[in-house]
Amino acid sequence: MPTLQATTFEDSHHSFTAALTQHGLKYNKHIKLGANPVASRLNIEIIISGGWGALAVACLAWAHVRKSRRINVTTKDKHAVWLEGYSAEEAARILESASRIAAIETKPIETKQEDDAEF
Numbered sequence: 041m042p043t044l045q046a047t048t049f050e051d052s053h054h055s056f057t058a059a060l061t062q063h064g065l066k067y068n069k070h071i072k073l074g075a076n077p078v079a080s081r082l083n084i085e086i087i088i089s090g091g092w093g094a095l096a097v098a099c100l101a102w103a104h105v106r107k108s109r110r111i112n113v114t115t116k117d118k119h120a121v122w123l124e125g126y127s128a129e130e131a132a133r134i135l136e137s138a139s140r141i142a143a144i145e146t147k148p149i150e151t152k153q154e155d156d157a158e159f
Contacts, residue, residue: 042088044095044138051145052109053082056102063098064090096131099123099141108147113138 046067048056060067070083088095103109103123111123116139123131123141135141 044086045140046084047142048082051148052143056143059098059102092132092136095135096128110144112142114140
């Protein structure tokens with residue numbers, strides 16, 4: 041089964057993994073400890089069991105909830121693409137060519153209600 045590496049950060053981790061779960065996607069958490077301080081990032085491995093379309097819908101739904109959410113895709117040929125303004129079909133094609141993604145929340149979540157929004 042194909043997998044995709046994803047990086048989440050302190051403000052995006054909970055809500056992004058909740059969106060994956062709501063869309064029937066499974067993932068594994070990876071914690072990497074290093075000697076040097078880094079941003080609070082958490083790596084996950086998304087298991088693509090429902091096809092790339094399921095991941096595309098989850099990513100687009102997650103980003104749609106708040107304007108401050110972004111999905112950055114790094115393709116296998118090292119191009120960076122922001123997953124914005126694409127249909128689910130187009131996003132699925134982009135994600136299929138990805139080597140990894142990053143789920144980014146550009147503004148801190150102020151209330152638990154904002155973090156638990158439906159996707």
